[in-house]
Amino acid sequence: VDIDAGAELVARIAKACPGVGGFGGLFPFGDSYLVAGADGVGTKLKLAFEMDDHSTIGQDLVAMSVNDIVTLGAEPLFFLDYFATSKLDVDQAEAVIVGIVNACEACGCALLGGETAEMPGFYQEGEYDLSGFAVGAVKKDKVIDGKRVQAGDVLVGLPSSGVHSNGFSLVRRVIEKAGADLKQPLSGDPQGRSLGAALLAPTELYVKPVLKAIQGGLDVRALCHVTGGGFTENLPRVMPEGLGCQIVRGSWSSLPVFEWIQEAGGIAEDEMLRTFNCGVGMVLALPPEDAKRCVEGDGALEGAVIIGEVKSGISGVEYV
Numbered sequence: 001v002d003i004d005a006g007a008e009l010v011a012r013i014a015k016a017c018p019g020v021g022g023f024g025g026l027f028p029f030g031d032s033y034l035v036a037g038a039d040g041v042g043t044k045l046k047l048a049f050e051m052d053d054h055s056t057i058g059q060d061l062v063a064m065s066v067n068d069i070v071t072l073g074a075e076p077l078f079f080l081d082y083f084a085t086s087k088l089d090v091d092q093a094e095a096v097i098v099g100i101v102n103a104c105e106a107c108g109c110a111l112l113g114g115e116t117a118e119m120p121g122f123y124q125e126g127e128y129d130l131s132g133f134a135v136g137a138v139k140k141d142k143v144i145d146g147k148r149v150q151a152g153d154v155l156v157g158l159p160s161s162g163v164h165s166n167g168f169s170l171v172r173r174v175i176e177k178a179g180a181d182l183k184q185p186l187s188g189d190p191q192g193r194s195l196g197a198a199l200l201a202p203t204e205l206y207v208k209p210v211l212k213a214i215q216g217g218l219d220v221r222a223l224c225h226v227t228g229g230g231f232t233e234n235l236p237r238v239m240p241e242g243l244g245c246q247i248v249r250g251s252w253s254s255l256p257v258f259e260w261i262q263e264a265g266g267i268a269e270d271e272m273l274r275t276f277n278c279g280v281g282m283v284l285a286l287p288p289e290d291a292k293r294c295v296e297g298d299g300a301l302e303g304a305v306i307i308g309e310v311k312s313g314i315s316g317v318e319y320v
Contacts, residue, residue, distance in 0.1 A: 007233065023225055023237070024069040024136075026143070033143060035074035035136045039064035040129070043168040047199055049127055051182060054092055056202040057130065058099020059106075060165045063203035064227070065134035066107050067282065070210045071223035071238070073144040074136030079104050081114035085128035088118050096130070099202075107207035109134065144214075146222035146238040146285070151312040153221060154291035155235075155245060158209060159303040160281030162201035162257050166228035167276045171199060174265035188256035198257040206282040209301045213284065216299050222285035232274040235283065236316050244314035247273075251307045255279045273319065285310055 026033040041060045048057050066076045081100055083093060093116065104111045123129065138144075163171060175182070182196030189198055206225070214220050222238040235245045249269075258279060262272050272278055284304075286294060295304045311318070 007229075023071040024074065026072070028140075029137070032137045032139050033072075033074070035069045035072050035138060036134065037065040037068040038131065038133045039068065039165075040131045041165050043172060044163075044165050044200070045127070045129065046172060047168065047182070047196065051196045051200060053196075053200060054095040055099055056200050058096045058101070059103040059202035059205070060099075061096075061130050061132040062100055062103035062107070062109070062134070063205050064165050065132045066109060066136070067203070067206045067225045068227075069134055069136045070207050071144065071225050071282075072138060073142050073214060073220075073223075074138040075211060076107055076109035076134055076136040076207060078110040078112045078135055080112055080133045082117070082131040082133075083114065083128060084117040084119060084123070084130075086118070086120050086123040086125065088116070089126065092126075092128070096128075100132075103202075103205060107205050109136075109207075142214075144220055144223055147240060148221045149238075149240055149243060149285050149310055150221075150287075151243060151310055152288065153285045153310040154288050154306055155247070155308040155310065156284045156286060156291050156294045156301075156304050157252050157280035157307040158206060158282040158284070158301060159204070159252070159305075160226070160255070160277045160279055161204045162198055162255060163261075164203040164227070164277055164281060168199075170265070170267075170275055171261060174261055174267075178264040180264065186256055186260060188259070190256075195257075195260065201257075204281050209304075210282065210284070212299075213294060213301060218290045218294060218299075219287055220284050220290075221287075224283040224285075226277040226281050226283060228275070230273045230275055230277060231280075231283075232270075232317050238285070239310070243310055243312055245308055245317045246311045246314065247308040247317060247319050249319055252279055252305050270319070280307060283307070 024035040024037045
């Protein structure tokens with residue numbers, strides 16, 4: 001996958017349709033905005049096909065969209081899905097849909113419906129593709145757009161469950177290069193999972209912890225869903241002009257699955273940070289006193305850790 005080409009496409013779309021390119025789109029609706037997002041699961045599906053395990057993919061689909069729209073402070077309202085295949089396998093499709101239903105329930109989002117498309121000859125036998133669409137709402141005076149971020153604000157990271165749903169083209173290349181067996185035990189995995197099971201771990205749902213922080217009175221000034229492009233490409237999307245992010249390497253716990261990918265693929269650390277979430281799936285920017293409340297005490301978010309700081313005089317993301 002060419003990350004630079006993706007960034008160039010987003011820039012061109014923004015020229016043709018100003019305002020497009022954030023984590024979610026805003027539509028005025030009375031004293032609120034409707035916030036919409038769309039996404040898929042990408043080539044993580046190939047691993048699900050190989051493992052014949054479709055129980056986690058539904059959560060991936062929901063999480064990729066609801067995590068995007070919550071970065072604007074929006075509470076998800078409803079979700080729609082699109083399931084396409086050449087020949088419908090009812091058991092397979094049911095496993096995916098049950099995952100979608102459970103994930104929607106977990107983040108308080110209604111599943112309104114969707115589309116199941118059967119297109120003979122279009123997909124390989126036993127394979128399918130997915131798209132998801134989430135809509136939420138936020139009061140106009142409560143939108144989190146990064147404009148209030150200041151130098152000295154602290155960056156707090158929320159832990160990821162694994163690779164989530166980005167970077168799997170590279171993951172699959174590493175698996176092929178290493179000749180790895182997806183059923184082999186993953187060294188150091190605290191749950192004792194196989195490599196394949198760890199790679200299929202569903203994308204974390206960040207709606208509840210993020211809304212807890214906002215509704216608990218923390219001054220959340222920016223939110224970043226760490227997806228394809230890692231910290232390097234995503235954090236600058238939520239920073240005002242003239243400000244950058246300083247990330248402290250090693251300030252959060254590494255996950256064995258990322259250590260395996262880096263070692264087996266011989267991937268440089270900077271490339272890892274530009275491709276994967278590397279163990280942090282959501283980043284909050286807050287004033288120092290609120291960042292402390294976020295990671296300590298009764299109101300702390302589970303697993304939250306301080307990973308860096310907003311700085312003036314630097315561009316993009318700097319790792320120290």
